[in-house]
Amino acid sequence: QIQLLQSGAEVVKPGASVKVSCKASGYTFNTHSFIWVRQAPGQGLEWMGWVNPYKQSTVYTQKFQGRVSMTTDASAATTYLELTGLTSDDTAVYFCARENYFASGSYFDYWGQGTRVTVSS
Amino acid sequence: QSTLTQPRSVSGSHGQAVTISCVGSNPYDEFYTYVSWYQQHPGTAPRLIIFDVDKRPSGVPPRFSASRSGTTASLTISGLQLEDEADYYCCAPGVFGTGTTVTVL
Numbered sequence A: 001q002i003q004l005l006q007s008g009a010e011v012v013k014p015g016a017s018v019k020v021s022c023k024a025s026g027y028t029f030n031t032h033s034f035i036w037v038r039q040a041p042g043q044g045l046e047w048m049g050w051v052n053p054y055k056q057s058t059v060y061t062q063k064f065q066g067r068v069s070m071t072t073d074a075s076a077a078t079t080y081l082e083l084t085g086l087t088s089d090d091t092a093v094y095f096c097a098r099e100n101y102f103a104s105g106s107y108f109d110y111w112g113q114g115t116r117v118t119v120s121s
Numbered sequence B: 001q002s003t004l005t006q007p008r009s010v011s012g013s014h015g016q017a018v019t020i021s022c023v024g025s026n027p028y029d030e031f032y033t034y035v036s037w038y039q040q041h042p043g044t045a046p047r048l049i050i051f052d053v054d055k056r057p058s059g060v061p062p063r064f065s066a067s068r069s070g071t072t073a074s075l076t077i078s079g080l081q082l083e084d085e086a087d088y089y090c091c092a093p094g095v096f097g098t099g100t101t102v103t104v105l
Helices: B029-034
Strands: A003-006 A010-012 A018-025 A034-039 A046-052 A057-060 A068-073 A078-083 A092-102 A105-111 A115-119 B009-012 B018-024 B036-040 B047-050 B064-069 B072-077 B086-092 B100-104
Touching: A003 A092, A003 A105, A010 A018, A018 A092, A018 A115, A034 A068, A046 A068, A046 A092, A057 A068, A078 A092, A105 B029, A105 B036, A105 B047, B009 B018, B018 B086, B018 B100, B029 B086, B047 B064, B072 B086
Parallel strands: A010 A115, B009 B100
Antiparallel strands: A003 A018, A018 A078, A034 A046, A034 A092, A046 A057, A068 A078, A092 A105, A092 A115, B018 B072, B036 B047, B036 B086, B064 B072, B086 B100
16 A cells, blocks of 8 residues: 655754655655645644656745755655754644646645654754 | 635534635636645644545545635535544645634534
């Protein structure tokens, strides 16, 4: 069955970076793009960006441009989110999700379990 | 950057129907053809419940339905069940809605 398995919780200091992984299984990795989404405590879902493993292309939300990097490793069937210059505002649960397609658009049918990132000195 | 605005909360009695609106700021009609809806219970990942405006993935009960008119998408839950208590988010390219908490009275 299709699964997205994310790496474990992280506690990082302000100013540091964090790298979260999302390992896909149960389908051919390069055939679907991913998005990364975060959710601060008690808040809604925030779209961070999109990565296409086949084209090795990315689109980042303007808010995160300059300090976010989304990459993929097809040999490991894994996508990565790296966020630099962390502040307390980056404390959140980070989710990866697989993009699927229909005739005129797309949706997100499988989600990782989430990775809690806490920024604290 | 487009925005999608939802009511903060809606509530209904067990067995009743509730409707959640999702009002977009993007003026282009095509933007809303991509709307999908997600359900999220506390402490869990979001779950897809509607895609392509009004289609349900397998396993999603038929009491969940959706529609779109202009720049507003809507999700209706008919015959509310206790397990429907959750947060609901609409989604279009690049943006999630503000989220709605559904409470079953």
